[in-house]
Amino acid sequence: MTNNRRLIVGFATLAVIAAIWYVMTEATGWISPGRFPTPLDTWDALSQVTFGEYANGALYEHAFHSVKLVLLGFMVAAGIGVPLGLLMGWNSKAEALINPIFLLIRPIPPLAWIPLAILWLGLGDAAKVMVIWFAAFVPSVVNSYTGVKAIDPAVIEAVRMLGTPRWRFIREVMIPAALPMIFTGLRLSLQASWTTLVAAELVGALYGLGRVLNVAQQDIYPGMILVGMISVAILGWATTMILGQVEQRSLRWMQVRG
Amino acid sequence: MSLAMQTKINLSEMSADRAQPQRSAVTPPIRLTRSERMRLGTIGLIGFIGIWSLLSLTGLVPRQFLPAPHEVLIRFIELLGTPFAGATLVEHLASSFMRFAYGFLLAAMIGIPLGLLMGWYRWLDDVITPIFDMLRFIAPIAWVPFAALWFGTGIGGPIMIIFAGAFPPCLINAYRGARFVNRNVIEAAQMLGTSNLRIVTEVLLPASIPSIVAGLRVSAGLAWQSLIGAELIVASAGVGFMMVQAQAGVATATVMTCMLAIGLVGLLIDVALRQIETAIRRRHGQS
Amino acid sequence: MASIEFSSVGKVFNRAGIDFVTLDGVDLSVAEKEFVAIVGPSGCGKTTCLRMAAGFEFPTLGTVKVNYRDVTAPGPDRAVVFQQFALFPWKTVAQNIELGLRNKGVPKVERQERVKNAIALMSLQGYESAYPHQLSGGMQQRVAIARAYVLEPEVLLMDEPFGALDAQTRVSMQEELVRLARVNPRTVLFITHAVEEAVYLADRVAIMTKRPGRIKEIIDIKSVRLAEKWDEHERIEDVMDLESFVHLRTHIWRSLREEKGSQVH
Numbered sequence: 023m024t025n026n027r028r029l030i031v032g033f034a035t036l037a038v039i040a041a042i043w044y045v046m047t048e049a050t051g052w053i054s055p056g057r058f059p060t061p062l063d064t065w066d067a068l069s070q071v072t073f074g075e076y077a078n079g080a081l082y083e084h085a086f087h088s089v090k091l092v093l094l095g096f097m098v099a100a101g102i103g104v105p106l107g108l109l110m111g112w113n114s115k116a117e118a119l120i121n122p123i124f125l126l127i128r129p130i131p132p133l134a135w136i137p138l139a140i141l142w143l144g145l146g147d148a149a150k151v152m153v154i155w156f157a158a159f160v161p162s163v164v165n166s167y168t169g170v171k172a173i174d175p176a177v178i179e180a181v182r183m184l185g186t187p188r189w190r191f192i193r194e195v196m197i198p199a200a201l202p203m204i205f206t207g208l209r210l211s212l213q214a215s216w217t218t219l220v221a222a223e224l225v226g227a228l229y230g231l232g233r234v235l236n237v238a239q240q241d242i243y244p245g246m247i248l249v250g251m252i253s254v255a256i257l258g259w260a261t262t263m264i265l266g267q268v269e270q271r272s273l274r275w276m277q278v279r280g
Numbered sequence: 281m282s283l284a285m286q287t288k289i290n291l292s293e294m295s296a297d298r299a300q301p302q303r304s305a306v307t308p309p310i311r312l313t314r315s316e317r318m319r320l321g322t323i324g325l326i327g328f329i330g331i332w333s334l335l336s337l338t339g340l341v342p343r344q345f346l347p348a349p350h351e352v353l354i355r356f357i358e359l360l361g362t363p364f365a366g367a368t369l370v371e372h373l374a375s376s377f378m379r380f381a382y383g384f385l386l387a388a389m390i391g392i393p394l395g396l397l398m399g400w401y402r403w404l405d406d407v408i409t410p411i412f413d414m415l416r417f418i419a420p421i422a423w424v425p426f427a428a429l430w431f432g433t434g435i436g437g438p439i440m441i442i443f444a445g446a447f448p449p450c451l452i453n454a455y456r457g458a459r460f461v462n463r464n465v466i467e468a469a470q471m472l473g474t475s476n477l478r479i480v481t482e483v484l485l486p487a488s489i490p491s492i493v494a495g496l497r498v499s500a501g502l503a504w505q506s507l508i509g510a511e512l513i514v515a516s517a518g519v520g521f522m523m524v525q526a527q528a529g530v531a532t533a534t535v536m537t538c539m540l541a542i543g544l545v546g547l548l549i550d551v552a553l554r555q556i557e558t559a560i561r562r563r564h565g566q567s
Numbered sequence: 568m569a570s571i572e573f574s575s576v577g578k579v580f581n582r583a584g585i586d587f588v589t590l591d592g593v594d595l596s597v598a599e600k601e602f603v604a605i606v607g608p609s610g611c612g613k614t615t616c617l618r619m620a621a622g623f624e625f626p627t628l629g630t631v632k633v634n635y636r637d638v639t640a641p642g643p644d645r646a647v648v649f650q651q652f653a654l655f656p657w658k659t660v661a662q663n664i665e666l667g668l669r670n671k672g673v674p675k676v677e678r679q680e681r682v683k684n685a686i687a688l689m690s691l692q693g694y695e696s697a698y699p700h701q702l703s704g705g706m707q708q709r710v711a712i713a714r715a716y717v718l719e720p721e722v723l724l725m726d727e728p729f730g731a732l733d734a735q736t737r738v739s740m741q742e743e744l745v746r747l748a749r750v751n752p753r754t755v756l757f758i759t760h761a762v763e764e765a766v767y768l769a770d771r772v773a774i775m776t777k778r779p780g781r782i783k784e785i786i787d788i789k790s791v792r793l794a795e796k797w798d799e800h801e802r803i804e805d806v807m808d809l810e811s812f813v814h815l816r817t818h819i820w821r822s823l824r825e826e827k828g829s830q831v832h
């Protein structure tokens with residue numbers, strides 16, 4: 023009932039917004055088309071970049087490029103960050119060794135690495151992957167670390183009592199125990215990856231949705247700006263959904279009800 | 281002789297645990313003493329700075345691209361007084377901080393009341409939530425083109441980006457705070473004939489303060505980082521702008537100095553808000 | 568072959584720089600296949616004793632031996648039933664019970680057989696693929712016991728294993744444990760707050776003093792039980808009505824009360 027209500031009101035709201043959009047731009051022209059696109063402008067921009075080219079490529083090429091970089095940076099970050107977080111959570115020597123370095127670097131926001139990345143690696147893909155890596159790395163490490171720290175000490179004693187070999191412990195106890203937190207970290211990492219990528223591409227890139235935004239800004243082409251923003255939002259949403267699916271699958275034991 | 285007396289003698293030579301586990305495959309987490317922790321931490325830091333220095337000083341990485349740590353420090357001190365890209369580091373920082381403050385306050389001033397009202401009025405919740413959910417996936421930085429178009433690249437544009445970064449946590453935490461206020465308290469207020477607006481300002485607001493303050497901390501972090509992003513792209517002043525200029529001139533030490541400064545200011549903002557948070561939490565009897 | 572031996576065991580914990588003497592000269596030996604229960608005031612160090620036998624904690628003074636060897640680490644030869652269950656939430660009941668057997672390298676077919684038996688023994692049939700959070704507290708405790716039993720350990724260490732159970736389940740678990748102990752005796756160290764439980768289950772009951780803990784008195788139950796033929800009664804309440812039982816219970820009660828009475832606070 024309440025869900026239905028929400029859905030209806032939600033759709034109604036969106037419909038009203040669309041109507042307002044139309045009235046304010048197309049119908050009355052109260053908002054000048056130079057500031058915000060009319061629905062028609064947006065449609066034109068969309069078909070231009072979908073069927074033709076804009077900023078060196080078609081929409082699907084830009085999208086593909088951005089997704090590729092995000093996934094690459096995210097996976098490398100998670101692939102290093104999660105094991106490092108697990109190690110730091112389990113081994114207090116590793117933690118004591120690495121934590122101060124972490125504390126030193128952590129306050130620097132990922133976006134602040136962009137100029138350095140460009141200096142080092144130029145405007146190509148490598149710089150983007152590096153910045154995304156930085157952005158996605160911290161949440162992966164921190165949350166995996168917290169997940170391991172939060173393991174019930176009694177569970178660890180049970181593991182020892184049962185004579186569990188090290189690798190089995192890691193695979194069957196440590197990782198599953200930390201997994202909810204690991205996924206929390208991965209979600210934050212993914213979000214940070216998108217933010218960083220868009221920023222990095224806005225600062226300078228040859229392809230990608232950020233590039234589309236950048237060129238559209240320079241061309242003062244509001245329709246294309248909107249198309250770029252919506253594309254980023256949809257891709258961000260889609261990758262988050264996929265991660266959520268993986269999470270649900272991996273944490274099935276938490277979902278089953280008694 | 282009682283153990284209490286014996287241990288005085290024995291403990292010194294026998295520290296807490298005598299036997300060391302050998303058989304179990306999984307060894308229990310070790311507790312480090314403070315001094316061990318300090319020692320390892322120092323080793324870690326020295327190692328980090330050492331590798332950095334080594335890479336730079338030996339020329340393994342060209343000095344131009346990786347200045348040694350001390351060079352960054354020297355540059356930092358230099359830039360405090362020497363202008364770069366039109367202003368000194370302090371001036372750039374001040375101009376960044378001003379924008380940060382405006383954007384952050386604006387986000388708080390709109391986000392918190394709106395969140396509280398959404399927590400009280402169902403219809404408002406139903407209307408705002410779908411819009412909010414739609415906008416949530418747009419990275420704050422993706423607003424840059426519109427921000428520049430609508431408010432220019434001087435102060436208005438960056439403030440809008442900061443707002444886009446800072447607004448969601450303000451709204452969400454105020455909303456959650458208001459939503460999870462103890463029903464009994466609300467009912468008691470209603471019984472006393474309190475008007476709706478009064479309930480929001482005098483019941484929901486005080487009760488949500490811990491949640492709101494927590495949100496403000498998250499919000500400030502995002503605001504600061506969004507601002508840097510915005511300044512990298514569109515600005516004519518500020519640390520972000522200074523960084524881009526330095527990057528264009530391959531002044532790596534200056535870029536790193538800016539990163540250091542950004543980190544420091546971000547840290548200060550966080551520490552300040554954390555102080556406020558603990559103070560408020562204490563006043564509200566929560567720990 | 569398996570016995571537990573505490574000789575002049577002292578244990579000092581250091582909390583915030585201050586030494587707390589928790590155990591001061593504990594002497595206790597559990598013979599092979601003997602069931603010894605420890606009772607004592609709260610905080611006297613019962614759990615600490617058990618944890619030393621398990622290998623989680625080590626004596627500051629004296630020695631703890633199992634099988635005539637110093638305990639150096641935990642292991643599946645000394646199965647522990649933890650007070651807080653300590654089950655693996657992401658493993659099903661069967662997987663929880665199976666883990667120890669896998670660690671020991673028991674072949675799959677035998678493993679499944681033994682898990683099945685343990686599940687049947689603890690009346691958990693039908694819940695093999697349930698997760699711990701889907702079970703009641705009593706059922707979780709039974710899984711924890713099954714996980715220990717399935718190892719067929721030489722030594723069983725149980726820390727208030729029935730503490731979290733409701734009265735009915737508790738009684739049936741007690742009866743079950745007695746049955747098992749008679750059919751297939753093992754070396755058991757059993758901690759409890761419930762005097763009746765101790766008298767009903769154990770061969771001997773060790774009473775501890777308040778902190779710093781020491782063994783104050785050891786009561787032989789087995790000889791009375793055999794002489795008075797408790798085992799002929801199937802139900803716990805019938806045993807508890809026997810004069811010999813009441814006598815032992817009252818004795819232990821008095822002894823414990825003295826400890827409580829002499830407590831400072």
Ligand SMILES: Nc1ncnc2c1ncn2[C@@H]1O[C@H](COP(=O)(O)OP(=O)(O)OP(=O)(O)O)[C@@H](O)[C@H]1O
Pocket residue numbers: 580581582587589607608609610611612613614615616778
């Ligand atoms: N790891 C530890 N560090 C410091 N003190 C401890 C530690 N473990 C136990 N103690 C202290 O040792 C004393 C005995 O604890 P123990 O858990 O053995 O008591 P117990 O007899 O099992 O009590 P209860 O019947 O309440 O379970 C307590 O005062 C406790 O605070």
Ligand SMILES: [Mg+2]
Pocket residue numbers: 613614615726
């Ligand atoms: Mg205890």
